[in-house]
Amino acid sequence: MRITLSETFVSIQGEGLDVGQPAFFIRTGRCSVGCKFCDTRYAWNSKKTAQVTEIVKEALKSKLPEVIITGGEPLEEENLPLLIRLLSKEERIKRITIETCGHIFRDDLPGEKLKIVLSPKPPTMGVTFPEESLKKFLKTYERAYIKFGVFSQKDFETIKTFAFKNSELIKEPIVIQPLETPFEDYIETCRRVTHMVVEDREFVNAFSVRIIPQVHKLIGLK
Ligand code: SF4
Known part of the structure; x- marks a missing residue:
């Protein structure tokens, strides 16, 4: 059984609630969403595939407790449940995180070790917000949270x-992640978006909110 693979690497979790966590990354190699400012276009249509069992061996060789499956869009991989199942069986691997934009709903992702990061793309990315599918994910999976990229007021209004x-x-908690675009320096975007969100007292009082930039980009890591 194989999956489309873009790359594997070791880094830190640069985004979301587990930021800073050292992890072994599996980047799948397919995505049909087509976001305007995608930072991983090289993972849209990889020609490379890999045996699921070989990827598990590589993850074990890294000797890290955290495995992050990202993309591309991992949920476009038919054999993703098998990969999660095999990783979950390994004692050494304590946590498995899937990062998805949530445009395809799947209810076949197994395991107690699994966490799902729902990262739907905002209007600035030029794609449709997957409202119905997101609701299904939140209803189906206990350990799932939303991380939303924000550049404009319209993006912020969408998640609100x-x-x-x-x-x-x-x-x-809802993670608001300042979105990197070609229009503005990322540090400036981080400051502006932070201000935009903090000033919305209705939102920050109604929900547990975290504003977290993409730390790996700030320190020049993958
Ligand atoms: S869903 Fe992710 S990988 Fe796919 S185009 Fe959008 S940003 Fe890129």
């Missing part, structure tokens, strides 16, 4: 509208 409409489904 979703959160207020579906507040009963949101049990974990």
Whole structure:
């Protein structure tokens, strides 16, 4: 059984609630979403595939307790459940995180070690917000949280509208991640977005909110 693979590497979790966690990364090699400012275009259509069992061996060789499966879009890989199942069986591996934009809903992702980071793309990325599929993920998986890239006020309004409409489904903190674009220096975007969110007292009082930049980019890591 194989999956499309872009690359594997060791780094730190640069985003979201587990930022700073050393991890072994598996970057799958396929994505059909087509976001305007995608920073991993090289993982849209990889020609490389790998045996799931070989990837598990590599993860074990890294001797790290955390495995992060990212993309591309991992949920476009048919054999993803098998990969998660085999990784979960390994004593050494304590946590497995899937990063997905959430445009395809799947209810076949197994295991107690699994956490799902739902990272739907904002209007600035030029794609449709996957509202229905996100709701299904939040209803189906206990350990799932939303991480949302924000560049513009419109992006912020999109996640706010979703959160207020579906507040009963949101049990974990909402991560607002300043979005890197070609229009502005990233540090400036981080400052501006932080201000935008903090000033919205209705939002920050209604939800547990974390504003977290992409730390790996700030320190020049993958
Ligand atoms: S979903 Fe992720 S990998 Fe796919 S195009 Fe958008 S940013 Fe790129």
